[in-house]
Amino acid sequence: MGCFCSTSKNVKTPGYEDPIILASETPFTVSEVEALYELFLKLSNSIIEDGLIHKEEFQLALFRNENEKNLFADRIFDLFDVKRNGVIEFGEFVRSLGVFHPNAALEDKIACKIRFILKLT
Numbered sequence: 001m002g003c004f005c006s007t008s009k010n011v012k013t014p015g016y017e018d019p020i021i022l023a024s025e026t027p028f029t030v031s032e033v034e035a036l037y038e039l040f041l042k043l044s045n046s047i048i049e050d051g052l053i054h055k056e057e058f059q060l061a062l063f064r065n066e067n068e069k070n071l072f073a074d075r076i077f078d079l080f081d082v083k084r085n086g087v088i089e090f091g092e093f094v095r096s097l098g099v100f101h102p103n104a105a106l107e108d109k110i111a112c113k114i115r116f117i118l119k120l121t
Contacts, residue, residue: 013044013051015089022091026098033094040093052087053080075119079112 019033028036043061044053058080059065059073080088080096088096098104099112 013041013090015052015087015091017091017094022094026094027101027103028094028098036094036097037090040090044088052089053093054087058088075116078119079115 016037019030019037022028022033023030026033040053041051043057044051046057046060048054048057055074055077056067058077059068059070062073062076063070077088080092082092082096083089099108
């Protein structure tokens, strides 16, 4: 009888999406999406180990502070939290970062800027 061995590399987080699909929908290559997954894992497990980026983890990553309220961090978090469920999943993370890629479509960059400005009003 064989032995089933599991490694953490094979365990995917909630909201995980295939890097090939994400690469086809964003300006990132498959290898860049895979590298972003490694970053995502570090961020998503920095405070709460559930594989999702919570607002506190996002703020900690941006400002090295998880407790102090920050309007800028809140607005950016809201842009990344497309599903509006209070957490950032891997697919949301990659798609949101794609707007900042040098090869991203200008229309996408403008739409992101407009959403950010509207959040401020």
